[in-house]
Amino acid sequence: MKPRRRRLRERWIGAIERRLPASLREFLIGDLLEEMDRRRNEQGVWRSRWWAFRQVLGLVRHGWLSGGASARPSGRRGGETKDRMATLTQLGPAIYRDLRFGSRRLLRAPVPSLVIVATLAVGIGLNSLVFMLADSVLFRPLPYEDPGRLVNLVNVDDRGAWYGSSEPEVLELEELPVFESVGALTEAAYVLESGERTRRVIVARANAALLPSLGVQPLYGRFPDRGDDAPGAEPVAVVSHGFWR
Amino acid sequence: MNDEPRLSDFELLLVLALVRLGSDAYGAALAREIEDRTQRQVSLGAIYKTLERMAAKDYLSSEVGSPLSERGGRRRKYYQLTAAGQATLERSLRDIDALRQGVERPLPHRSSP
Numbered sequence: 001m002k003p004r005r006r007r008l009r010e011r012w013i014g015a016i017e018r019r020l021p022a023s024l025r026e027f028l029i030g031d032l033l034e035e036m037d038r039r040r041n042e043q044g045v046w047r048s049r050w051w052a053f054r055q056v057l058g059l060v061r062h063g064w065l066s067g068g069a070s071a072r073p074s075g076r077r078g079g080e081t082k083d084r085m086a087t088l089t090q091l092g093p094a095i096y097r098d099l100r101f102g103s104r105r106l107l108r109a110p111v112p113s114l115v116i117v118a119t120l121a122v123g124i125g126l127n128s129l130v131f132m133l134a135d136s137v138l139f140r141p142l143p144y145e146d147p148g149r150l151v152n153l154v155n156v157d158d159r160g161a162w163y164g165s166s167e168p169e170v171l172e173l174e175e176l177p178v179f180e181s182v183g184a185l186t187e188a189a190y191v192l193e194s195g196e197r198t199r200r201v202i203v204a205r206a207n208a209a210l211l212p213s214l215g216v217q218p219l220y221g222r223f224p225d226r227g228d229d230a231p232g233a234e235p236v237a238v239v240s241h242g243f244w245r
Numbered sequence: 246m247n248d249e250p251r252l253s254d255f256e257l258l259l260v261l262a263l264v265r266l267g268s269d270a271y272g273a274a275l276a277r278e279i280e281d282r283t284q285r286q287v288s289l290g291a292i293y294k295t296l297e298r299m300a301a302k303d304y305l306s307s308e309v310g311s312p313l314s315e316r317g318g319r320r321r322k323y324y325q326l327t328a329a330g331q332a333t334l335e336r337s338l339r340d341i342d343a344l345r346q347g348v349e350r351p352l353p354h355r356s357s358p
Binding site: 024026027028029030031032033034035037054055057058059060061062063064 | 271272273276277286288289290291293294297309313315316317319320321322
């Protein structure tokens with residue numbers, strides 16, 4: 001046997017051995033190794049492996065893989081461990097029986113089984129979609145430098161409807177000492193004409209402080225500065241990477 | 246009515262294999278013997294579960310052999326039938342013999358209803 005394969009075998013044999021009761025582990029593992037070698041010589045590697053796999057299933061089914069509780073030291077904690085292991089011992093065969101029973105029932109009635117599996121698949125898919133949306137909208141932080149320090153200010157009227165601030169109100173907010181900077185924007189959809197092609201684009205009219213407030217940097221050129229906010233200044237545009245490409 | 250204990254189906258198979266193997270009856274050899282003779286696949290887990298159960302009922306005794314290199318230095322546990330085990334086996338075989346009387350083999354062919 002190749003050294004790598006031998007190491008792998010020793011590893012899984014060791015993992016099983018540790019979980020067997022101390023009183024039998026030497027004899028059970030010895031039998032397993034002896035029989036695997038015999039079968040490999042007589043029937044080939046794969047049949048020997050298949051046999052070994054079935055033996056491990058048999059050990060689970062008959063409740064042998066209990067975690068080697070009897071090898072643990074006695075005493076209060078040891079006793080608790082033993083109790084837990086005893087529960088696990090009963091659990092192994094029970095799970096095995098349940099799986100066998102379930103598989104038999106599924107195979108006996110394939111059409112209802114397929115309907116059930118398809119329903120489950122759709123249900124799990126929808127659930128994943130909802131969780132994905134909730135994660136991106138509610139839980140994942142905004143992709144800005146310091147999202148915890150960003151606040152969104154809106155006005156609310158008597159009926160609970162939101163409305164925007166006027167330019168003088170934004171100037172007043174800038175004067176307040178609580179904000180490091182105040183970015184303001186209003187969004188609108190425009191039609192961009194390029195030769196014969198037209199395209200609908202979302203445009204935000206913003207003050208110079210908006211993009212620095214979000215902590216983003218321009219890839220090329222510069223962001224608008226205070227001078228660009230002044231009345232009569234030349235209009236300045238910033239295009240997104242997606243629009244540019 | 247005789248209510249003395251009998252062997253279950255699998256116990257009977259195992260004890261018969263044990264008798265056949267004599268002094269060389271350990272887990273893997275018993276599994277092999279049953280498989281070769283009956284073409285039934287049995288797991289070591291089932292074999293040892295049954296062996297230990299029968300040992301607890303005093304039907305079997307056991308002794309441990311020497312370490313063997315082909316088992317990675319591990320020893321074999323050899324099982325023998327005790328007097329109590331032998332008596333139970335006798336009873337179980339007697340039941341089978343009694344029921345078999347008058348049943349000719351091969352069994353007559355019966356068409357399914």
